[in-house]
Amino acid sequence: LTVSITGATGFIGRRLVQRLHADKHNIRVLTRSKSKAELIFPAREFPGIMIAEEPGWKDCIQGSDGVVNLAGMPISTRWSSEIKKEIKQSRIRVTSKVVxxxxxxxxxxxxTVLVSATAVGYYGTSETATFDERSPSGNDYLAEVCREWEATALGVNKNVRVALIRIGVVLGKEGGALAKMIPLFMMFAGGPLGSGKQWFSWIHLDDIVNLIYEALINPSYQGVINGTAPNPVTLGELCKGLGAEMGRPSWLPVPDFALKAVLGEGASVLEGQRVVPTRAKELGFSYKYPSVKDALKSILS
Ligand code: NDP
Structure with a gap:
């Protein structure tokens, strides 16, 4: 396949590129900075990879078999009103360009296919509800961002298959929320973050990459698909798992102020929601890391 990817230089995108490259697919990286992307994907390691800044995206997309759309300003920062606007606008801008x-x-x-990222933030937050693809959207800011982001992707030509992946918190060695949480956890001897009761709908980096890959090649992957592991945990359980893996007790709660200091208002992702992957199960998607214990073991080893 020939695949064009926005956000290819990010945490999920890099691993997706490695995966597609290993399987001998042709990759076209759509980026804001060609020089940055060339450092991330050096030609000697990724021979034949095409890297383009605007206005070169057009020539990449034309003739591609599929497009994966991952770009967006990171949400785990301090949210000034300007940044908040850019969190939404960056996603709408890139998505409507691609569309x-x-x-x-x-x-x-x-x-023939557009696989577009969105997030479990679509559902809003709750300590009691369980959400799947049929659940309604929430009413906070991130829910609004996700709704508009998805609606923009759905503006694509009706002959193009669209898979909208509502991604949970991605756990991986190289980045993401966990990399930011680990130092905090060490500092506070690793107790629950905040109250510990918040739901944490996680997915291992390898699994989200496999799900995106599957959505590219398998025509049954259509519409909204939750990109979460089958066993969401509470933050308390996550911290217990982290403590066990790191050989540290888990008893002092990490205070909210410390969380906000590293994650900014992006710490609101830790307010959480319990999201289950009904569609992925129906589609027969096979998880490499269904349990958080195995996921953490693979990441922290
Ligand atoms: P990253 O933050 O690692 O990378 C996103 C990419 O988007 C960057 O590499 C960059 O590419 C591009 N980008 C960054 N800022 C802007 C901007 N202001 N305007 C346009 N493009 C920008 O994201 P992840 O890989 O972690 O996630 C990919 C997508 O999945 C994101 O949209 C994210 O919201 C979503 N998601 C991720 C989750 C996670 O836990 N990681 C959870 C839920 C959803 P370049 O510089 O090459 O243009």
């Missing part, structure tokens, strides 16, 4: 380039492509050169 119009797909729509404007001549029929013969139009990609």
């Amino acid at each position: 119009s380039l797909i729509n404007d492509a001549p029929d013969a050169a139009r990609p």
Whole structure:
């Protein structure tokens, strides 16, 4: 396949590129900074990879079989009103660009699938409810961002298959929320974060990459699909698991102020929601890391 990817230089994107490259697919990286992307994907390691800044995205998308859309300003920062606006606008901007380039492509050169990221923030937060793909959207800011982000992706030509992946908190060695949480956890001897009762709908980096890969190649993957592991945990349970893996007791709660200091208002992802992957199960998706224990073991080893 030939696949164009926005956000390819990010935490999930890098691993996706490695995976597609290992399977001999042709990769086109759509980035804001060609020089940055060339450092991340050096030609000697990724021969044949195409890297383009605007206005070169058009030539990449035309003739691609599929497009994966991952770009967006990171949410785990301090939220000034400007940053808050950019968290939404960056996603809408890139997504609508991608959608119009797909729509404007001549029929013969139009990609047949768009796999577009969104987030479990779509559902809002709750300590008691369980959400799946049929659940309604929440009413906080991140829910609004996700709704508009998804609606923009759905503006694509009706002949293009769309898979919207509502991604949970991705756990991996190289980055993401966990990398930021671990030092805090060490500092506070590793107790629950905040009250510890908040739900944490996580997924291992390898599994989210496999799910995106599957959505690219398998025509049954259509519409909204939750990108979460089958066994969400509470933050308390996550911290217990972290403590066990790191050989540290888990008893002092990490205070909210410390969480906010490293994650900013992005710490609101830790207010959490319990999201289950009903569609992925129906589709027969096979998880490499269904349990948080195994996921943490693989990451912390
Ligand atoms: P990263 O933050 O690691 O990377 C996102 C990429 O988006 C960057 O590499 C960058 O690519 C591009 N980007 C960053 N800021 C902007 C901006 N202001 N305008 C346009 N493009 C920008 O994201 P992840 O890999 O962690 O996640 C990928 C997507 O999945 C994101 O949209 C994220 O919201 C979503 N998601 C991730 C979760 C997670 O736990 N990681 C959880 C839920 C959803 P470049 O510089 O090459 O243009």
